[in-house]
Amino acid sequence: MTWSGSAREWFPEMDGSKPVSRTSSRRCRLSVSTRSLARSQQTNSAEDAAGAFKEFQKELELDPSNANAAYEIGEAHRKVGQLEEAQRFFAMAVKYYPDFEEAHLGLAAVLIAVQKPGEALPHLQKAIAADAEDEVAWYRLAQVQKLLGNEMEQQKALSEFRRLHHQFNQQKLIEKVFSPSEVTKQELDPNASSQVQP
Numbered sequence: 426m427t428w429s430g431s432a433r434e435w436f437p438e439m440d441g442s443k444p445v446s447r448t449s450s451r452r453c454r455l456s457v458s459t460r461s462l463a464r465s466q467q468t469n470s471a472e473d474a475a476g477a478f479k480e481f482q483k484e485l486e487l488d489p490s491n492a493n494a495a496y497e498i499g500e501a502h503r504k505v506g507q508l509e510e511a512q513r514f515f516a517m518a519v520k521y522y523p524d525f526e527e528a529h530l531g532l533a534a535v536l537i538a539v540q541k542p543g544e545a546l547p548h549l550q551k552a553i554a555a556d557a558e559d560e561v562a563w564y565r566l567a568q569v570q571k572l573l574g575n576e577m578e579q580q581k582a583l584s585e586f587r588r589l590h591h592q593f594n595q596q597k598l599i600e601k602v603f604s605p606s607e608v609t610k611q612e613l614d615p616n617a618s619s620q621v622q623p
Contacts, residue, residue: 492522
C-alpha cells in the first residue's frame with residue numbers, strides 16, 4: 426500500500442476536490458508511522474522500528490511543528506541512550522504542543538539521566554497536572570525529589586506512585602484489553618523499583 430493510497434483509503438476527503446484541514450492531514454501522516462511503530466512494538470522487530478523512525482523523520486521534514494513525530498523520534502533516541510538528541514526532540518515536541526504530557530515525561534527522563542533534576546521538575550509538574558493518575562510521572566517525580574534532597578516530597582511522590590502502580594496492576598489483570606495509542610506511552614524502566622529506596 427502506498428502512502429497516497431492509504432491516505433485516500435482512510436480519508437476520502439483528501440481526494441483533492443476540497444481543501445484539507447490540518448487535522449485530517451495530520452491524522453493521515455500519523456497513521457502510517459503509527460502503524461509501523463505499533464507493529465514494531467508487537468513483533469519486537471528492529472526493521473519495523475527503523476521504518477517507523479524513518480516515517481517520523483519524514484513527517485517532521487514535512488511539518489517541523491509535528492509534535493507527535495518529534496516526540497517519537499525523541500523517545501527512540503532516549504531508548505538507545507542518545508540523550509542529547511532525545512532532549513532536543515522532546516523539547517521540540519513541548520515547544521509546539523505545550524500540554525503534551527508524554528513529551529514532558531520524556532524530557533524529564535532525559536534531564537534526570539543527565540543529573541538536572543531542577544530542570545526536570547517543572548516538566549513533571551506539568552505532566553501530573555495533565556494526568557494525576559500517571560504512575561510514570563509520580564515515579565519520576567520521586568526520583569527528582571530524591572536528587573534534590575527533598576525527602577518528605579520524595580516519600581509523598583513514592584507513596585502516590587505505589588498506590589497508582591498497584592491500582593494499574595490490578596486494572597491490568599481485570600481488563601486485559603488492548604487499546605492502541607497515538608503515541609508511545611512512557612513506561613517504567615525495568616529496574617525502576619530497585620532504584621528508588623528511601
